Amino acid sequence: MPRKQLHLNAFLMSTGHHEASWRLPESRAEADSDLEHYKNLARIAERGRLDSLFFADGPVLAGDPGRRPAAKLEPTLLLTALAAVTEHIGLIATASTSYNEPYNLARRFASLDHISGGRAGWNIVTTAGADAARNFGLDDTPLHRDRYRRAAEFVEVSTKLWDSWADDAVVADKEAGVHARADRVRGIAHTGEFFRVDGPLNVQRPPQGYPLLVQAGSSESGKDFAARYAEAVFTAQQTLQEGIAFYADVKGRAEALGRNPDGVKILPGIVPVIGDTEAEARELDAELDRLIVPEYAKRQLAATLGLDPADLHLDRELPDGLPDEDEIEGAKSRYTLVVELARRERLTVRELIGRLGGGRGHRTFAGTAEQVADTIEHWFESGAADGFNIMPAVLPSGLEAFVDRVVPLLQERGLFRTEYTGATLREHYGLPRPANRLFDTVDAGRGHTGIGLAVPAPV
Amino acid sequence: MPRKQLHLNAFLMSTGHHEASWRLPESRAEADSDLEHYKNLARIAERGRLDSLFFADGPVLAGDPGRRPAAKLEPTLLLTALAAVTEHIGLIATASTSYNEPYNLARRFASLDHISGGRAGWNIVTTAGADAARNFGLDDTPLHRDRYRRAAEFVEVSTKLWDSWADDAVVADKEAGVHARADRVRGIAHTGEFFRVDGPLNVQRPPQGYPLLVQAGSSESGKDFAARYAEAVFTAQQTLQEGIAFYADVKGRAEALGRNPDGVKILPGIVPVIGDTEAEARELDAELDRLIVPEYAKRQLAATLGLDPADLHLDRELPDGLPDEDEIEGAKSRYTLVVELARRERLTVRELIGRLGGGRGHRTFAGTAEQVADTIEHWFESGAADGFNIMPAVLPSGLEAFVDRVVPLLQERGLFRTEYTGATLREHYGLPRPANRLFDTVDAGRGHTGIGLAVPAPV
Numbered sequence: 067m068p069r070k071q072l073h074l075n076a077f078l079m080s081t082g083h084h085e086a087s088w089r090l091p092e093s094r095a096e097a098d099s100d101l102e103h104y105k106n107l108a109r110i111a112e113r114g115r116l117d118s119l120f121f122a123d124g125p126v127l128a129g130d131p132g133r134r135p136a137a138k139l140e141p142t143l144l145l146t147a148l149a150a151v152t153e154h155i156g157l158i159a160t161a162s163t164s165y166n167e168p169y170n171l172a173r174r175f176a177s178l179d180h181i182s183g184g185r186a187g188w189n190i191v192t193t194a195g196a197d198a199a200r201n202f203g204l205d206d207t208p209l210h211r212d213r214y215r216r217a218a219e220f221v222e223v224s225t226k227l228w229d230s231w232a233d234d235a236v237v238a239d240k241e242a243g244v245h246a247r248a249d250r251v252r253g254i255a256h257t258g259e260f261f262r263v264d265g266p267l268n269v270q271r272p273p274q275g276y277p278l279l280v281q282a283g284s285s286e287s288g289k290d291f292a293a294r295y296a297e298a299v300f301t302a303q304q305t306l307q308e309g310i311a312f313y314a315d316v317k318g319r320a321e322a323l324g325r326n327p328d329g330v331k332i333l334p335g336i337v338p339v340i341g342d343t344e345a346e347a348r349e350l351d352a353e354l355d356r357l358i359v360p361e362y363a364k365r366q367l368a369a370t371l372g373l374d375p376a377d378l379h380l381d382r383e384l385p386d387g388l389p390d391e392d393e394i395e396g397a398k399s400r401y402t403l404v405v406e407l408a409r410r411e412r413l414t415v416r417e418l419i420g421r422l423g424g425g426r427g428h429r430t431f432a433g434t435a436e437q438v439a440d441t442i443e444h445w446f447e448s449g450a451a452d453g454f455n456i457m458p459a460v461l462p463s464g465l466e467a468f469v470d471r472v473v474p475l476l477q478e479r480g481l482f483r484t485e486y487t488g489a490t491l492r493e494h495y496g497l498p499r500p501a502n503r504l505f506d507t508v509d510a511g512r513g514h515t516g517i518g519l520a521v522p523a524p525v
Numbered sequence: 526m527p528r529k530q531l532h533l534n535a536f537l538m539s540t541g542h543h544e545a546s547w548r549l550p551e552s553r554a555e556a557d558s559d560l561e562h563y564k565n566l567a568r569i570a571e572r573g574r575l576d577s578l579f580f581a582d583g584p585v586l587a588g589d590p591g592r593r594p595a596a597k598l599e600p601t602l603l604l605t606a607l608a609a610v611t612e613h614i615g616l617i618a619t620a621s622t623s624y625n626e627p628y629n630l631a632r633r634f635a636s637l638d639h640i641s642g643g644r645a646g647w648n649i650v651t652t653a654g655a656d657a658a659r660n661f662g663l664d665d666t667p668l669h670r671d672r673y674r675r676a677a678e679f680v681e682v683s684t685k686l687w688d689s690w691a692d693d694a695v696v697a698d699k700e701a702g703v704h705a706r707a708d709r710v711r712g713i714a715h716t717g718e719f720f721r722v723d724g725p726l727n728v729q730r731p732p733q734g735y736p737l738l739v740q741a742g743s744s745e746s747g748k749d750f751a752a753r754y755a756e757a758v759f760t761a762q763q764t765l766q767e768g769i770a771f772y773a774d775v776k777g778r779a780e781a782l783g784r785n786p787d788g789v790k791i792l793p794g795i796v797p798v799i800g801d802t803e804a805e806a807r808e809l810d811a812e813l814d815r816l817i818v819p820e821y822a823k824r825q826l827a828a829t830l831g832l833d834p835a836d837l838h839l840d841r842e843l844p845d846g847l848p849d850e851d852e853i854e855g856a857k858s859r860y861t862l863v864v865e866l867a868r869r870e871r872l873t874v875r876e877l878i879g880r881l882g883g884g885r886g887h888r889t890f891a892g893t894a895e896q897v898a899d900t901i902e903h904w905f906e907s908g909a910a911d912g913f914n915i916m917p918a919v920l921p922s923g924l925e926a927f928v929d930r931v932v933p934l935l936q937e938r939g940l941f942r943t944e945y946t947g948a949t950l951r952e953h954y955g956l957p958r959p960a961n962r963l964f965d966t967v968d969a970g971r972g973h974t975g976i977g978l979a980v981p982a983p984v
Contacts, residue, residue, distance in 0.1 A: 099728070125632070140629075243592075245594055359702040
């Protein structure tokens, strides 16, 4: 009997996830605006038969543009450009529910799904940070709980809009002069706490029904949201024990909502630093850490922790008396992860900066291709992961090393596809095409949408 | 001495501008969602060395989806996909200032400009219609004058965001560990009537400085807006006299604001219906009109005029007592154009529907390729146009006929390029790259941005 298959997503980011990667000789100066760079990465990921590639995003210039490439092409456009040079790989973009209108965003993802032939995915984020808020007329971030309520309603509206055309709406009957059947396209008449949207959408139902719904927040609200709506979860887990606990937690919450826990794929991030020997990998990792400019990094760490940079000393541990996660209005789970990492391993600020510089809290693993494959298999078999979010420290070389050296090992072990067998992103992840909630379509026999939309929302 | 060159834009729309075009045997049933259809059109337009191609847009399902293809892929994404299969042609999309946030939209156009190598253009619209408003939590369209004030501020914010990175900001000094110079990227701290935006943008300055700024409203507010901000104007003019008057009017308003009138290109729309003989062209035009379903069309005409469909009788003229343009809160200039056309030619509702079915108020011209070239040359030489917005009644055949039969005549007459000589959309239109208003760059010597931004706004 064939082994259960794991899923691999390539999380791409300019010259790589290590903040100093741009200083390596291989790195292109303007990689962050350079389409050719991303085309090359997309082709490498597809060569490796990866399920998908992914761009994180926020509507703000994040961090100091002196420190590392900080510009980002808007990811729904960038993915559209990459759809043209790939045929199979899924295309996932982060987009914010706090700083978009559902009609516009649902339309962009529907368009990406049509243009790519059913390969679109949406990483749903609520966007923490006052700096982003101040690009949209606000003084500060909306409250964490309000952001999540808005996100839930945003997903409700978006899925209704995607359902506003029945799959069989267009008949194009030239003889009768009827292009679409009037009774198979309809408004959604949504009125809620945050949105009033009449609809229908002005794009036909996406090939996938809905784009794949992804989520990446790991706070309590984030996990509840994931359990209800997400079909794939990107998460940062430093230890196997934490990974197992998170996996069980989210799957259990989904099951409690009546969902099939297999319908939520858990993908922890891993920053693989690959060498011919373990020593070589460790040396590459250390070289990257030496290239970090500590003053820049200290400033960003202070911002994450809500401190003044002057409160942090490079060769001391974090100060005492940091606030609890409950008191944080920003990216709660990231805050906790950083503080716990520092406390658990008693890291100095300088050491913590090194650990965060690689993957911003994701797990860096330096070793041989065999060792990387082993740790992936171990987490997968231990119930900590349905797959991995691959975050190369350096691009393109780190992605090339993963695809050309680690993927073949996973394939040999029967854990990963050797050819694409599906056409759509949902098919790569083994997820169903959602039934249409607004029409009795031919899909209706399949019942549930697969996500938490058929379940009444809690009061 | 070479002749002054005219400019040609291909205005693309599913199966063509004639509302019954989808009923012809050549038309693909799902052209409106089909990327291959648009790729084919983009390649044809580029084969003709056209300056640009263009998609109109609105965030609403406009009209009855039974009547004609009504879905529209989001145009900034569609143009991104078309950038991948073309090398030279400009890529212009409509986007609404009423239903977007400037940070998001400025970023998308900057991204399109980077991805396409400097070929992006933005047709700035304020979006009339209560149906669009009701997709964004409003009961009705904002007032006409408020929409235009918001549009002006939206352009101010967008251009500041594009200027928030100096052209020389990125140094990528690997040795020193400085990616961008801190003093060459800065916030915009915009506070106005409609928007508060801190900036900076998270995309580097576009290759063109700003994407080409296009405008298409012909009301008094529309013409004032065009005179201040637009570098190209799409307009509907039925007669040569009206064309000359509009041309002089907009150029005069631009000059009065201190702009070079050559910096505003006027492009009337023309719906060319081309036959081997004039009789053949007229027969194709008549065949299309016969395919219109009059009940659908009557409903839309009634909506444009703010009437009940029952007030219109197919074989009578428009009723008396229609409101003045001043009383209309929707698309004012379109309203006036329709009413004036009907009154001037004493058209019945059925006849008016035929005239509007082809180009929705734009000028339909049925004739031989020679006759189409003649009328283009005549308008161009008479001071009614700097070029034309080509709106084929049927796609792809109408675009093919124009490119393969009319363009060669214009080239023989020395009126149109035989090869692309510039790399960017601005270069195709002979327009300058705007100086950066926020930084003293190497561009500064060139002075003015070219558009009305250096001129203080009226109180």
